[in-house]
Amino acid sequence: MFKKFTKEDIHSRSNIKSSVQRQLKSKFAAQFPDIEAVIDDIVPKKSQAVLVKCEDKIQLYAVENEVVYFQQFDVLIPSLKIVHKYPTAFPRVQVDRGAIKFVLSGANIMCPGLTSKGAQLPEESLSTDTLVAVFAEGKEHALAIGKLIMSTDDIRSINKGIGIELLHYLGDGLWNLHLD
Structure with missing residues (x-):
């Protein structure tokens, strides 16, 4: 975006x-x-x-x-x-280390990047179109904001295709925008 x-x-x-x-x-x-x-x-x-x-x-x-x-x-x-500033206020998912470079280049997040070792999906089920903060394995801060294309239950069971549509990520135009 x-x-x-x-x-x-x-x-x-x-x-x-x-x-x-x-x-x-x-x-x-x-x-x-x-x-x-x-x-x-x-x-x-x-x-x-x-x-x-x-x-x-x-x-x-x-x-x-x-x-x-x-x-x-x-x-x-x-x-x-x-x-x-408020990382606990938003639903959270975690991608594995292999997905970091793709997320930082603006690619949507594939299901295997959310289900492999090092990745984490929340315990409670999140439905389609839920906004989530995307964190990365071993990193403290979120690297993106995205919208679930599939529910977290579907991501776990199907494990193919796009799981999260990226809306905003570190280094994109909005991140670098200065309004002053």
Whole structure:
């Protein structure tokens, strides 16, 4: 999604009204219940949030020149920098070491990279279209945000094909974007 994203892909910026800002915060907290305790740290009450409209109907929501979350169509997706600050607030999967270079180049994650030795799927079943933070074997911080193409039960049983569609990863255009 952000593989070749640059500042030229930005169409407009506008301040968000406080009422819309509150709606976005509550929608984000509803999507990720574990984030509710720290949502006021992520988007402080007296801060000014900015809506940045981009190519392909992508909307970035920034506070103090840092993208907090983005959306394409309806779902709010956390930026990787927010996942690094609050890693336990998001559903988590782990890929094996062999998948790291492919993920960092923007490739979708294949099922074998999620089921092999060194990889971990959560104990509880996650359904299709669930947003997950992708961690790597032996690494402390998340390296990507993705959307499950299959449920975790299907990933375990079928073990073929694409398991996670990558949305945002370390080193992509959004990661390197500076709004100031």
